[in-house]
Amino acid sequence: MALPAATAGLGLRRALMGALQDAPPGAFDFLECAPENWIGVGGRLGDQFAALASRHPITSHGLSLSLGGPAPLDGDFVDRVGAFLDRHAIAQYSEHLSYCSDDGQLYDLMPIPFTDAAVRHVSDRIRRVQDRLGRRIAIENVSYYAAPHRALDETDFVNAVLDAADCDLLLDVNNVYVNAINHGYDARAFLAAMPTARVTQYHIAGHYDEADDLKVDTHGAPVKDDVWALLDHAYTLHGVRPTLLERDFNFPAFDVLLAEVERIREIQHRHV
CATH class of the missing domain: 3.20.20.150 (Divalent-metal-dependent TIM barrel enzymes)
Incomplete structure (x- = not known):
């Protein structure tokens, strides 16, 4: 069964197994x-x-x-x-x-x-x-x-x-942001060029600022404010879809991850 559009998820990582099992409902x-x-x-x-x-x-x-x-x-x-x-x-x-x-x-x-x-x-x-x-x-x-x-x-x-x-498109908003900086294009123009009818999911994640003109997609840091803003714009263009917070290492306290999941929900609710 497909997920409802306004849903926010978290990557299932072995390092998080205990916290995921003990997480409260919702x-x-x-x-x-x-x-x-x-x-x-x-x-x-x-x-x-x-x-x-x-x-x-x-x-x-x-x-x-x-x-x-x-x-x-x-x-x-x-x-x-x-x-x-x-x-x-x-x-x-x-x-x-x-x-x-x-x-x-x-x-x-x-x-x-x-x-x-x-x-x-x-x-x-x-x-x-x-x-x-x-x-x-x-x-x-x-x-x-x-x-x-x-x-x-x-x-x-x-x-x-x-x-x-x-086929369908999983639109990774952080990747759009990182590539736009590294290759010198307009992130919002990239989003606008994507086909709304094929967008079924979004990903969002943190990255590493190597330099002003070099960002590295690491999934090892909190999501940047500019990337949150780009997710908001993606929802404006293509609508709300199930959205996943990716975190692969440098895990903070589990409540900090859940706060980022909740921020996804808050942005979704502004568009639903």
Whole structure:
């Protein structure tokens, strides 16, 4: 079952398992996990995950599908993801518009060249994944620090992939902010160029200020005020959708994370 539009979620991280289990009802509306971090996990951790999944809606955001990669798609892995989604009644599955493997795992999200050939390549792979899963997926606009072979603007590239693949968009607002600073474009113009009908989710996160003109997407800090303002503007343009707070390390007190989740709700309520 799809999540209601005005919902605010938190990333399910192993370091937060105890706090998530003890959280009071209503502290968050949903949790998001990376399926490859939980497929095949048994024992105490597996039981804890199953307990959370039985109590809270779960969304899934993948790390290893490597949609833009040169190596063949791993059909067995796609099947395992599908079984995981079905087992835990996970309605929304997303992946990154990037690649992370060739001969082996690169352990990073690499930028796809903004070319017509890359549009054809990645959209074909997205379609094959959707056909194999029997469901639509969403792709996330990613942060990147180099733009090899840029024949298209990023907005044109993202839109071309969405159209050719006929898939949804997970709009990462922090990534838009980071890329706009690092590559010198207008973040609000980028948001305006995204197709409202395909936006199904938002992500928001903190980043590291390396310099005035260099921001690093870390998910290890509080969300900046400028990014909160950009989320507010995204809601104005595209409407409220389920929105996830991503935090991967440097975890503060759990109440501090819940306060950021509550801030998402406050911004949503201004638009609903």
